[in-house]
Amino acid sequence: MxxxxxxxxxxxxxxxxxxxxxxHPQRIKIVEYLEDGEKPVSQIQRNLDxxxxxxxxxxxxxxxxxxxxYRQEGTRYYYSLANDFILKILSCxxxxxxxxxxxxxxxxxxxxx
Amino acid sequence: MxxxxxxxxxxxxxxxxxxxxxxHPQRIKIVEYLEDGEKPVSQIQRNLDxxxxxxxxxxxxxxxxxxxxYRQEGTRYYYSLANDFILKILSCxxxxxxxxxxxxxxxxxxxxx
DNA sequence: ACTTTATATAGTATTATTTATATATTCTAT
DNA sequence: ATAGAATATATAAATAATACTATATAAAGT
Numbered sequence: 133m134x135x136x137x138x139x140x141x142x143x144x145x146x147x148x149x150x151x152x153x154x155x156h157p158q159r160i161k162i163v164e165y166l167e168d169g170e171k172p173v174s175q176i177q178r179n180l181d182x183x184x185x186x187x188x189x190x191x192x193x194x195x196x197x198x199x200x201x202y203r204q205e206g207t208r209y210y211y212s213l214a215n216d217f218i219l220k221i222l223s224c225x226x227x228x229x230x231x232x233x234x235x236x237x238x239x240x241x242x243x244x245x
Numbered sequence: 246m247x248x249x250x251x252x253x254x255x256x257x258x259x260x261x262x263x264x265x266x267x268x269h270p271q272r273i274k275i276v277e278y279l280e281d282g283e284k285p286v287s288q289i290q291r292n293l294d295x296x297x298x299x300x301x302x303x304x305x306x307x308x309x310x311x312x313x314x315y316r317q318e319g320t321r322y323y324y325s326l327a328n329d330f331i332l333k334i335l336s337c338x339x340x341x342x343x344x345x346x347x348x349x350x351x352x353x354x355x356x357x358x
Numbered sequence: 359a360c361t362t363t364a365t366a367t368a369g370t371a372t373t374a375t376t377t378a379t380a381t382a383t384t385c386t387a388t
Numbered sequence: 389a390t391a392g393a394a395t396a397t398a399t400a401a402a403t404a405a406t407a408c409t410a411t412a413t414a415a416a417g418t
Contacts, residue, residue, distance in 0.1 A: 143271045146341075147338040150352075184394080224333055226250050231330060235285050240311065269405090297366090
């Protein structure tokens with residue numbers, strides 16, 4: 133059983149923003165990649181096989197929304213997760229993945245389009 | 246410590262979709278409202294003070310993405326959460342709310358715009 | 359049959375997000 | 389001072405999400 137979740141009305145906007153921000157495949161991948169510590173942009177770029185401005189753009193969005201932070205060293209920008217909590221959301225999604233693979237949840241609907 | 250979250254590459258699109266879908270204030274409110282059981286559209290509408298087509302649209306989006314389901318009875322459509330798991334995500338967000346209120350996390354960044 | 363109620367669906371305009379491309383900045387090494 | 393590397397920023401184009409208005413459907417009551 134799940135206890136009554138009460139998100140305060142003031143916080144709903146923030147909650148939506150966080151979820152929406154993480155609701156992008158490449159950003160999820162970036163967050164996952166940052167899980168084991170800070171990484172410079174170039175490395176993220178290589179790892180995810182994306183062009184540099186795209187990576188910087190996603191990082192900026194996540195920076196503005198408090199999801200990542202960075203530390204500059206010379207010409208390198210080392211990005212890392214602003215917070216361990218972000219991983220909780222991802223681990224929640226990996227639970228979802230399990231449920232679906234066990235057939236306990238279906239994302240597809242009969243009247244899907 | 247959080248254990249290594251591993252979302253399979255195949256699932257990342259789905260994960261993003263779920264998060265993005267929940268990343269809307271009114272949809273969060275709807276999900277919260279459905280927490281204590283199925284509700285007909287009209288009641289959701291009254292509760293959230295929205296016009297009917299908006300509610301139906303959000304419900305349809307969430308239906309297509311496996312987040313809600315419904316049961317028709319006469320002219321009434323009773324919507325409910327497709328899954329208890331959805332609440333876990335929200336409860337995760339209510340944890341976030343706490344962290345922020347305790348000052349352990351800031352959503353605002355110096356160079357925010 | 360006709361009307362009302364509850365809800366869905368369609369179409370559309372507006373706005374936001376995403377991606378791509380091009381350029382600027384800043385640091386480092388020469 | 390110049391050049392190269394790493395990254396940011398600006399801008400434009402393409403795409404998607406949102407909210408609104410109007411209309412359709414289907415069941416229930418008269």
